[in-house]
Each structure stands twice: as C-alpha cells, then as structure tokens.
Amino acid sequence: AADPSATGAAVAALAALPREALAHDLKGALAPLARGAPPFEVVIHRRFNPESITAYNIVPGLLGVILSMTLVMMTALSVTREIERGTMESLLATPVEPLEVMVGKLAPYVLVGLVQTALILILAATLFDVPMGGGWLGLSAGVGLFIVGSLALGFLISTVARSQLQAMQMSIFYMLPSILLSGFMFPFRGMPDWAQALGQVIPVTHFLRVVRGALLKGQAFPDMWRELAALLAFVLVVTALAMARYRRTLD
Template identity: 75%
Template sequence: MSAAGARGLSGARILAVLIKEFIQLTRDRLTYAMILVMPIVQLLLFGYAINSDPRDLPTAVLVQDQGPMARSTLSALVNSGYFEIVRTASSPAELDDAVARGEVQFALTIPADFTRRVVRGDGAQILVEADASDPAATGGAIAALASLPRTALSRDLVGAATKPGADPFEVVIHRRYNPEAVTAYNIVPGLLGVILSMTLVMMTALGVTREYERGTMESLLATPARPIEVMIGKLAPYVVVGLVQTAVILILARVLFAVPMAGGWIALGLGVLLFIVGSLALGFLISTVARTQLQAMQMSFFYMMPSILLSGFMFPFRGMPGWAQALGSVIPVTHFLRVVRGALLKGLDVVALWPSLGALALFVVVIAGAAMARYRTTLD
C-alpha cells in the first residue's frame, strides 16, 4: 500500500481545497454573477413573461352596418377577452394592409346587410381574418369565435327573429399565410435567427478571446492595424459563414418542410446581412469584456436565453406582458424574425418591413461602435 493510501482521506485537506475553490470562484466575478443571476432570470421569464394562450390581441374592424346588432357583436367579441379593437378601418384595403404588416392579429368585417339578414334568418355572416403565420398566437382566439354567434345577440333577438337550435349568423374564419396551421411554417424560418445567433455570436466571441488566452493578440496589437481594420478583418470570414448557413437553412426549409417562399427577397437579403454583421459585432464586443473562453461562452448563453424566449420564436410575442414585450423589442432577434417571416410567408417588401430593418441597422451601429470603443490597442 502506498504512503498516500495509508494516510487515507483527510477532512482538513478536503476542506482546504474546498475553501480554495470558493475563493477562486468569488474572484471570477462574471462566473459568480452568472451562477446567481441565471436562475433568477429563468424564473422570472418562465413565470411572468411566457404565456401560451395570449389574450387582448390587437384587432382591426371594418363595420359597414351601424345597427345595434353589429354593436352587440363587437361588444361580445371584446368581452371574450381574446380581442382588443385597436383600429377602425375605412376600407377593405386598409384592413388587408394592417394584417399584412403585422400591425394587428385579427381583422373583422361586418357587412352592410348584417342586421337585415339576421332578422330575416337569411344566412348572415361576418368575416374574421387572422394572421395565422404563428398558429399558437391565434389558436385560442379562433376557438373562442365558435361561441360568438350564440352569445352575441342573445338580448337582441326576440320573437320571430329567434330560431331555436340555429345560430343567428355565421363566423367565416380566414387563416391567412398559414391556413392549415402548420407549425413548421413558423418555427423553421424562426430557426434561421436562432442558429445565426448561436453560431456567429459564440464563434466570434470565442475566436477573439482565444487569441487573448494564447497570447497571439499581443502580436496583432503590435501591428499598425487600426481597431476598425482588425474588426473587419476578423469578422469578414464569418460573414461568409453566416451567408452559407442562411442558404442551407432556406433550401432545407423548402425541400424538407415545404415552407412557402412568397417573395420579399430584397428585404430578406438586407435583413440577413444586417443581422449577421450585428451578431458578429456583438460577439466581438463580448470578446473585449471576457478574458477567458469560458467567460465568453457564458456571456453568449446569457444573450441567447432571452433571445429565444422573448423574441416570439418559441412563444407568442403578443402573449407576453407589456414589460416583456418592451424588453423583447430591444432584442435584435425579434426584429429579424419579423423580417424573415414577413418576407417568406407574406412576401413583404423593404417598405413594409422598414421598422424592423431600421431596428436592425440601429443595432449594428450601436454594437459596432461599442465594440470599437472597448477594443484596446494595448494589453493590460
């Protein structure tokens, strides 16, 4: 038996090593903060922000019948809790544009002969158009529409106008952009943003931080290269990587999942380029803060978690409370998903998608500026 084995286990020595590890852990402030903050953030996001049954969805209405039955129908719609009337359109074209741009989730049309047809029992109808590009966002609201004809006019129909066992009118539902509620049509385009974020941000952060750990950054800093030149030189190869990833994902989305490609290619291309550059700039910014690859990976994961949960990729964006939507609107993945889904599923052009494209451009400018400001020409 060896001398080490003869001594056996020593509680004092184990305690000494344990104390040493705790001291080292507290010295690594970033890791220590991640250990404490990450569970709290996950608890808050899953507990308060995530909602798979969104309510008060923005709705535009076109009411061509100003009678009391039309008003009762609107009141019943709002009282269901799933719809919030935020816009009154003056024409079908305005209604169509609001749905296409994503300004509203639903569009309701009450025709001019609605009251007359209800009173006569002549097959009255109302039209509800849903932006069904995300089936999870509209499923509960569409299900609630089934009871609308039986409850909306319960106090308005009396006497001969009441037909036992028959609904006074019919709700015609038009699911736009994804009539068959295929989940892949929403998830697969969204994966483009998540995959680009995971790979580009992390690859850039780890790649630059690795140079600090190996000492090769010192040689680079000794060259006459300016910060912007170093940044461009390091990020350019990853731009090509991002473009290749985008092409592969789009091809597989079409071949394997039959995701519709409605057009909007110029807007999609511009959005992809802005998002790739912004993600790479963010990875470069992370590398200027982290001093080890472990820290860079931790910071990248900390960015990815809200990007997945608050962007509308996994859960309906409009199902989140106001504070979570405000936080999600700051995340670039949110705007990139709107560009990708708007271009592929709706065929929107640059003009229609300019708010999201503008947000991505602002993200690039701010993050690239911060990365260059943080970049130091000498090593500490």
C-alpha cells in the first residue's frame, strides 16, 4: 500500500470477492445473498502506508519531478545563452576538452540539486510527516546519479538547440513524458504495455522507485540495485552522446 491510487482498484476487487467468487457454485439456500452473509471473508492488511495517506506517495515523487524541471532546463538554457551572447567563442578558443567543459558547467548545478533535495526531504518530514524509513545509502546513490544524469541531459539539449527558446521547448518535451509515464501521476502497472515500455526508458521512473522504496519501505542498497543500474546506464549513455555532439566551432 505504498501507492494508494494503485491499490485502490485491487482493494475494491477484493472486497467484491466474497459475494461474487462463488455465485455460480452456491445456489438456492446456499447463495450468499440468501444466507445474508458471504461464504468467506477477505481481511486486507496494508503495509508501509496502512492509512492510505496520499501525501506519502506524492511528496517523495515530487523530488524527481522538481529536480528534472530545474536541472535539465537550467543547464540547457545556461549553455545555450552563452552561444547566443557570443561568450562561447572565447571558451572554444581555449584548449579545454569537451569533458572538461561539461564538468565545469555542471559542477555548480550539482550543488543546487543537492540543496533542493535536502530542502524537499526536510519539508516532506516536517510539513507532511512523510516517514523516513531509511535506505540512505541507496537513496544517496540514486540522488547523485539522477542529478548527474539530468544535468548531462540538459547539456546534451544545449548541444542540439540553437536558441534558448529551442532549449526550453526540448526541455518541456522531456518533462511531459517524465510526469505522465513515470508512475508519478498514474499507477505504472495500470498503463498500457507501450506506455510502460516508454516509461522504463525515462530515468524519473527508476528514481521514483528508489525514493519511495527508501523512504516508505526502508529498502537497502541490494533491494534497489536494478533501478540504480538503470540510472547509471542513463548517465553513461547521455554523457557519451553529449560528448559526441559537443561542437568545437559555432558553425
């Protein structure tokens, strides 16, 4: 019951089982309605969120959405702004390598992402009483990978966009699937197969599982290694693409 919206339909189906499951087998006086009581009883024990408090599911998910919105867009706009203002020409005249440029541009935003993460977790615990179940090692690794991956994606967008308007449009194009297909707004397993396939490619999907698993379930590092491996693969692929797309000239 970590996700109340996902378990609502399942709980409703279980509640209907006692009167409907044996309706074709129990006839006449044995019919459940005729006896006034169902032939068996289903007792549901909710784990992790027994009161079905929606904030326990929504607030941790906001961490991934907010980091994506700010880090991807800020990085894409900051690099594209330098191209528009002409300051990128001075940078290209220096003997720095693409990886050095990327590290120099992204390092300040890593600190911004860490401050945002700490602030959101503090507000989640103080204002919404979100349980902090533990799993801090895996959560720290997930936050670090997600921040670096989001910044690398913003840098990749800046290598493609020719203006700040294009960079913003590309960032929004990435944000919409991140919100709709990651399991943040809708239960992931309730989506069509094609939507789940697309959602598996989006890093926010795996990051939400890491955050919710750590805070609500207290999952340890071995319990979330698949999601961390997916985030690491995203970082490596996007970084490689950004390095390949990095232009040494403005033409």
